[in-house]
Amino acid sequence: xxxxxxxxxxxxxxxxxxxxxxxxxxxxxxxxxxxxxxxxxxxxxxxxxxxxxxxxxxxxxxxxxxxxxxxxxxxxxxxxxxxxxxxxxxxxxxxxxxxxxxxxxxxxxxxxxxxxxxxxxxxxxxxxxxxxxxxxxxxxxxxxxxxxxxxxxxxxxxxxxxxxxxxxxxxxxxxxxxxxxxxxxxxxxxxxxxxxxxxxxxxxxxxxxxxxxxxxxxxxxxxxxxxxxxxxxxxxxxxxxxxxxxxxxxxxxxxxxxxxxxxxxxxxxxxxxxxxxxxxxxxxxxxxxxxxxxxxxxxxxxxxxxxxxxxxxxxxxxxxxxxxxxxxxxxxxxxxxxxxxxxxxxxxxxxxxxxxxxxxxxxxxxxxxxxxxxxxxxxxxxxxxxxxxxxxxxxxxxxxxxxxx
DNA sequence: CTTAGGG
DNA sequence: CCCTAAG
Numbered sequence: 001x002x003x004x005x006x007x008x009x010x011x012x013x014x015x016x017x018x019x020x021x022x023x024x025x026x027x028x029x030x031x032x033x034x035x036x037x038x039x040x041x042x043x044x045x046x047x048x049x050x051x052x053x054x055x056x057x058x059x060x061x062x063x064x065x066x067x068x069x070x071x072x073x074x075x076x077x078x079x080x081x082x083x084x085x086x087x088x089x090x091x092x093x094x095x096x097x098x099x100x101x102x103x104x105x106x107x108x109x110x111x112x113x114x115x116x117x118x119x120x121x122x123x124x125x126x127x128x129x130x131x132x133x134x135x136x137x138x139x140x141x142x143x144x145x146x147x148x149x150x151x152x153x154x155x156x157x158x159x160x161x162x163x164x165x166x167x168x169x170x171x172x173x174x175x176x177x178x179x180x181x182x183x184x185x186x187x188x189x190x191x192x193x194x195x196x197x198x199x200x201x202x203x204x205x206x207x208x209x210x211x212x213x214x215x216x217x218x219x220x221x222x223x224x225x226x227x228x229x230x231x232x233x234x235x236x237x238x239x240x241x242x243x244x245x246x247x248x249x250x251x252x253x254x255x256x257x258x259x260x261x262x263x264x265x266x267x268x269x270x271x272x273x274x275x276x277x278x279x280x281x282x283x284x285x286x287x288x289x290x291x292x293x294x295x296x297x298x299x300x301x302x303x304x305x306x307x308x309x310x311x312x313x314x315x316x317x318x319x320x321x322x323x324x325x326x327x328x329x330x331x332x333x334x335x336x337x338x339x340x341x342x343x344x345x346x347x348x349x350x351x352x353x354x355x356x357x358x359x360x361x362x363x364x365x366x367x368x369x370x371x372x373x374x375x376x377x378x379x380x381x382x383x384x385x386x387x388x389x390x391x392x393x394x395x396x397x398x399x400x401x402x403x404x405x
Numbered sequence: 406c407t408t409a410g411g412g
Numbered sequence: 413c414c415c416t417a418a419g
Contacts, residue, residue, distance in 0.1 A: 303413055324408070324409090325408095326407080326408070327406090327407060327408090342407075342408085343407090343409095343413085343414090344407080344413075346408075347407080347413070347414095350409095350410095
């Protein structure tokens with residue numbers, strides 16, 4: 001079926017193995033497919049240039065002239081592409097669901113081939129972080145009369161991943177893994193699977209979590225198998241001087257201690273160096289990778305799924321520097337992400353385009369969907385210049401701006 | 406060293 | 413993701 005997610009859907013029912021909901025498979029399928037098609041427009045542009053980005057952003061050419069500033073880009077974002085944009089209003093929380101979802105989680109944990117990836121990058125330090133201070137974020141969020149799924153909030157969420165999150169992933173995490181406080185369990189494969197799962201449970205049980213903005217989007221964001229990565233950050237050395245002081249807090253932490261099986265045999269080396277890991281600004285989990293990768297086979301040992309947040313950064317980055325400026329994008333948008341080299345970013349973009357192209361072939365109604373799903377950006381947001389952002393060098397390199405100047 | 410391409 | 417060739 002589709003290039004992203006559809007394959008997963010096929011296997012979906014299995015995820016519920018041992019769970020008595022055989023007769024709801026159809027509902028699940030329908031729900032998933034619906035959400036899938038909802039975001040198809042996100043990938044429908046086959047063009048290998050900034051037009052694609054433009055499409056991603058839901059920005060029209062009429063906006064090109066004024067969309068030079070980072071801040072504008074971020075706020076000019078059309079979040080309606082988020083699958084739950086519409087459905088969330090009807091999402092209410094029922095405590096009765098907690099138990100249910102926990103069971104689902106357990107089921108999934110068994111399915112996941114790499115359980116430790118539950119602790120995968122909780123890197124929510126989206127572009128918003130460096131664009132404006134948290135207060136600014138919240139202010140703007142409140143100004144955006146509509147933010148049904150709390151998508152913007154999830155940006156500020158990264159400031160206190162495990163503390164006072166009342167929206168977005170953190171909340172979801174807490175609810176799904178109630179006894180995991182102090183451990184931000186949210187990410188990668190599990191997050192994806194669960195998001196789509198519990199999301200579809202809404203339709204089945206008329207309930208759900210309040211905010212799961214990423215939901216289905218994650219289903220296609222990380223198609224590949226979970227893998228770990230243990231490579232040197234080539235461009236890191238000069239990052240600090242490039243962008244300046246980095247945030248003292250690491251958002252990409254993933255506790256490696258825990259009851260999970262994969263960590264049982266973890267050596268003391270891992271535990272001992274845990275502190276260092278947590279303190280490091282990048283908190284790359286090289287050690288964890290090294291250990292867990294033993295059981296993995298060659299190429300698959302280093303690999304992590306792309307989170308929605310990362311894809312957003314990618315798209316945002318390309319919007320600023322243009323396709324091909326992978327190093328710049330890495331430095332400005334992925335500095336808090338220890339992994340993801342410029343090449344990785346490039347590859348991801350290539351895959352997205354591929355998916356986009358493939359998708360356009362087997363679905364003729366995508367274009368229409370995209371149009372309708374990209375409402376005009378409020379001028380109030382487009383013309384916001386109050387926030388000073390970090391330097392955005394070489395904007396002239398942006399091919400789009402050149403082309404339409 | 407960075408990017409593009411192929412594996 | 414990795415590796416390699418080309419700028």
